[in-house]
Amino acid sequence: MPLLDIRNVKKEYRKGDKSVTALSGVNLAIEKGEFLSIVGPSGSGKSTLLNIVGCLDTPTSGSVLYNGRELGGLSEQQLSDYRRDNIAFIFQSYNLIPVLTVRENVELPLVIERKYSKAEMAQKALAVIESVGLGGMADRLPKELSGGQEQRVAIARALVKDPLVVLADEPTANLDSTTAEDVISIMQRMNTERATTFVFSTHDLRMERHAKRIITLRDGAIEKDERRQ
Amino acid sequence: MFSLIRLAMRNVGRNRRRSILAFVSVAISLSVIVFAQGFVSGFVQSFVKNATKNDAGHIRIAAKKFEERSRFLPVTYTVPRPDSIIRAIERDPAVAREIELVSPRITFGVLLSNNGLNKSALALAGDPEKEKNLLLLQKSILPGGRYLSGPRDLILGSALAKNLRYRVGDTVRMMTSGSDYALHLKKFVIVGLFSTGMNVFDDRMLQIGLSDAQDLLRTGDAVQQIIIMLKNYRNADMVANRIRAGISDTSICVTSWTHIGDTYTTVVLVTRIYEWIYVVIALLGAFIISNIMMMAVLERRKEIGILKSMGFRRSQVLIMFLVEGMALGFVGSLAGVALGGASVAIFHAYGLDLTAYMSRISIPLDNVLYPTIGAANIIYSVVLGTVLAALVSVAPARQAAGMNVVDAIKSV
Numbered sequence: 001m002p003l004l005d006i007r008n009v010k011k012e013y014r015k016g017d018k019s020v021t022a023l024s025g026v027n028l029a030i031e032k033g034e035f036l037s038i039v040g041p042s043g044s045g046k047s048t049l050l051n052i053v054g055c056l057d058t059p060t061s062g063s064v065l066y067n068g069r070e071l072g073g074l075s076e077q078q079l080s081d082y083r084r085d086n087i088a089f090i091f092q093s094y095n096l097i098p099v100l101t102v103r104e105n106v107e108l109p110l111v112i113e114r115k116y117s118k119a120e121m122a123q124k125a126l127a128v129i130e131s132v133g134l135g136g137m138a139d140r141l142p143k144e145l146s147g148g149q150e151q152r153v154a155i156a157r158a159l160v161k162d163p164l165v166v167l168a169d170e171p172t173a174n175l176d177s178t179t180a181e182d183v184i185s186i187m188q189r190m191n192t193e194r195a196t197t198f199v200f201s202t203h204d205l206r207m208e209r210h211a212k213r214i215i216t217l218r219d220g221a222i223e224k225d226e227r228r229q
Numbered sequence: 230m231f232s233l234i235r236l237a238m239r240n241v242g243r244n245r246r247r248s249i250l251a252f253v254s255v256a257i258s259l260s261v262i263v264f265a266q267g268f269v270s271g272f273v274q275s276f277v278k279n280a281t282k283n284d285a286g287h288i289r290i291a292a293k294k295f296e297e298r299s300r301f302l303p304v305t306y307t308v309p310r311p312d313s314i315i316r317a318i319e320r321d322p323a324v325a326r327e328i329e330l331v332s333p334r335i336t337f338g339v340l341l342s343n344n345g346l347n348k349s350a351l352a353l354a355g356d357p358e359k360e361k362n363l364l365l366l367q368k369s370i371l372p373g374g375r376y377l378s379g380p381r382d383l384i385l386g387s388a389l390a391k392n393l394r395y396r397v398g399d400t401v402r403m404m405t406s407g408s409d410y411a412l413h414l415k416k417f418v419i420v421g422l423f424s425t426g427m428n429v430f431d432d433r434m435l436q437i438g439l440s441d442a443q444d445l446l447r448t449g450d451a452v453q454q455i456i457i458m459l460k461n462y463r464n465a466d467m468v469a470n471r472i473r474a475g476i477s478d479t480s481i482c483v484t485s486w487t488h489i490g491d492t493y494t495t496v497v498l499v500t501r502i503y504e505w506i507y508v509v510i511a512l513l514g515a516f517i518i519s520n521i522m523m524m525a526v527l528e529r530r531k532e533i534g535i536l537k538s539m540g541f542r543r544s545q546v547l548i549m550f551l552v553e554g555m556a557l558g559f560v561g562s563l564a565g566v567a568l569g570g571a572s573v574a575i576f577h578a579y580g581l582d583l584t585a586y587m588s589r590i591s592i593p594l595d596n597v598l599y600p601t602i603g604a605a606n607i608i609y610s611v612v613l614g615t616v617l618a619a620l621v622s623v624a625p626a627r628q629a630a631g632m633n634v635v636d637a638i639k640s641v
Contacts, residue, residue, distance in 0.1 A: 051635050054538070056538055056634045056635050056638070057634075057635050076543060077542055077543070080537070080540050080541065080542045080543070081540065081542075083538060083539065083540045084539065084540020085540070088539075089535075089538045089539070091535070091638065095531060095532070095535045095638075097236070097532060097535070097536075098243070099236070099239035099240055099242070099243050100236070108536075108539060109539050109540070111232065111233075112539055112540045112541060112545075113540075
């Protein structure tokens with residue numbers, strides 16, 4: 001059974017009087033531990049697909065199954081809980097909480113989970129901060145970091161709760177090439193070491209190069225599904 | 230370590246200038262409220278003290294039939310053997326420790342005439358020594374006069390004396406209906422004129438000794454009322470219940486000031502009106518919080534989206550913004566209470582002199598008011614400021630909580 005099973009997902013938006021089709025019947029099965037890249041031109045539906053997989057958005061028709069469980073009928077609160085327990089996001093513009101320190105930003109998903117003691121949360125956060133190469137910066141505020149460092153914190157925040165799936169929307173788009181390589185290698189390492197499933201949309205050829213599977217979207221449909229060794 | 234509340238607190242400090250504006254707005258409105266509370270409390274205290282000491286005290290012991298007709302001040306329904314009742318009251322330590330003064334009294338209407346001038350007046354007759362601490366008229370005797378010291382002595386309000394062209398040393402022929410329903414006449418000598426500054430006193434009151442009144446009214450040893458003044462007028466109901474339980478004579482009635490005349494109703498009315506005024510003032514102060522929170526929600530749309538993407542529930546987002554609003558209200562309220570409390574303390578020390586206005590009003594008030602504020606007022610004000618701040622934050626918090634996560638994340 002695939003970890004994520006997307007079945008004939010369609011998504012239409014209203015834009016004024018017009019109906020715009022973002023996804024037109026996407027079928028995709030994602031196995032645990034995949035390092036999957038979604039590529040395609042702007043407006044091809046990459047972000048929409050990620051949002052639907054991450055339960056941030058709902059499909060107009062079709063279904064998304066997570067470990068065989070249909071997510072379509074879940075309430076808003078159940079969807080929040082689903083995101084909290086299973087999914088982590090990395091965004092193009094980092095989106096750290098500016099009033100919280102690096103450690104507090106990374107601890108935030110654990111605070112929401114409410115499964116750990118204060119000491120356990122601090123320990124987990126510091127370990128993952130160390131693993132993304134930001135040891136010694138735990139007490140800094142986001143404004144004291146470079147763009148690359150901020151994205152590392154965002155990765156640490158995504159990984160701290162050991163999610164089964166990390167969804168990343170253009171994670172290297174705002175980074176210079178050296179920093180982007182660093183971020184990619186961290187994600188790859190986490191994929192290998194923790195078997196975390198990574199699904200990321202990208203325009204970045206460097207990222208594409210490292211992907212084990214590349215889904216090419218065009219006009220809201222899968223044009224190509226390519227696997228690499 | 231941080232929690233939802235701590236995150237909210239950090240957000241409060243995010244835009245300091247804006248937060249300070251909210252604090253100042255709430256602080257100003259709360260300081261006005263606290264000062265108004267102090268002023269009203271001083272007003273009520275003075276009003277209750279003056280209204281009760283001249284009338285029925287904090288507790289009045291009288292015949293049941295007198296209570297039924299008390300506004301006519303009948304002298305036919307009396308309390309026999311008042312001394313034994315007073316002794317019984319003073320023997321109960323729970324009652325005795327609450328009491329400041331007990332005074333038997335007869336109050337009755339009289340008609341005064343002098344050289345064709347007629348004027349009705351209210352005669353207050355009590356133990357002159359005890360009444361010194363109750364009516365305090367000895368403090369208002371005009372030069373050339375003195376307080377009561379013997380039989381047939383009479384002191385008169387200065388305005389009343391002026392209307393009837395009486396002077397100190399004149400003889401007054403006082404005529405009234407006694408407890409036997411017959412008309413009785415007694416001569417008194419004016420030994421002093423008093424000027425209290427309160428129209429209700431100076432225009433229509435006179436004071437004589439209790440034994441003179443008992444003689445004039447033919448009441449024997451009986452009195453019309455036993456007046457009890459307490460150290461704290463707020464305890465009147467409780468003490469009245471206790472005294473009532475100790476009196477076996479069913480024709481005697483023990484009544485707290487809260488059940489006599491219009492004094493209590495007036496106090497409740499004034500207090501209620503001001504409570505609503507406080508709410509309006511606090512709302513005006515807190516309203517700026519609503520605007521500030523609305524701005525914060527718009528500015529932090531993306532952040533709200535991120536928190537929701539991590540699994541923050543709608544209710545958690547709502548609570549976070551409510552806590553932010555409450556924090557602004559709470560800190561502003563504390564500052565306002567400190568500011569208002571300080572101004573009340575200053576006016577309490579020096580008094581608020583209202584002499585210039587008192588001659589024009591007939592409310593029994595001291596010329597100088599002393600604003601007071603208690604712990605209950607302070608707690609009320611802080612709670613009011615905080616709760617209203619939370620209430621005005623509901624709309625922005627709901628807007629934040631209901632935000633579509635995808636739209637929020639996409640927003641710049």
